[in-house]
Amino acid sequence: MGRGKTEMRRIENDTSRQVTFSKRRNGLLKKAFELSVLCDAEVALIVFSPRGKLYEFASSSTQETINRYMMHSKNINIENRTTEQNMQNWKFEAAALSKKIELLEGNQRKLMGESLGSCSMAELHEMESQLEKSLTNIRGRKTHMLTQQIVQLKERERTLIEKNKILREKVESPLQLNEPGEALDDDDHGGQDSEVETELFIGRPGSSRQCNIRA
Known part of the structure; x- marks a missing residue:
């Protein structure tokens, strides 16, 4: 038991x-x-x-x-x-980042023209200056890119013109070897007339009558 x-x-x-x-x-x-x-x-x-x-x-x-x-x-x-100390530091850092993100989102909404009711005249003037500065930078960058594109297109045009010129010269070169003024005349054959003798048959088929024609 x-x-x-x-x-x-x-x-x-x-x-x-x-x-x-x-x-x-x-x-x-x-x-x-x-x-x-x-x-x-x-x-x-x-x-x-x-x-x-x-x-x-x-x-x-x-x-x-x-x-x-x-x-x-x-x-x-x-x-x-x-x-524990690292966890506390991470919490403080996360809280600071969250606050910073909230502030940036608020500034972004204001720059988009939203939530402007709480802005003072000085804040509105500062945002206007920021937008004008940003617009100037954007236009400058756009102008720079357009200038680069124009230069590239001109360089491409010059290359195509040179290639077209080379191709035209290659096409015209064989034609210059056979111009009309260089054709052979009758004197090149020794001054002799060429004769062609042709036989002409007159009558019904099977008859023996024929006539020689010299041309």
Whole structure:
């Protein structure tokens, strides 16, 4: 029959409490020893009895383990403080950026001619100056771009004219070799007239009458 579940509360009977302490203390020390051996872990266990008696177990040295724990705890506290401080800085930075974005959006609406009811005369004059300055810069940039485009188009036109001139010269060169004044005349054949003799047949087909015609 299995052991019943123990209620987790202080044992009122002194004898029972002392017996339970001894049993569970020995079991706890045994578990600490097994953990250090099986897992090669650094274990330090400190137990004070109800009467103030010290019981301890350490896989290496209790004091060294305590010092290591204190250093680790200190580093954790420093990291926690650093993380908390960074979070605060990020919150302040996010709030500042949000405020800046809101201000920029308000200025943008005013430059677009909206929400001008709360603007003073000085603010309106300043916005007008900003718009005039921006318009001057935009016109200057536009003029510069148009000038560059004109220069590029003129350069392209000059290149096309040169290419057209070269092509025209190539087309006209073969025509100059066969001009009408350079055609051969009859004297180039030795001054002799060429004669062509043609036979002309008169009569029905099959008849023998024929006439020679010299041209």
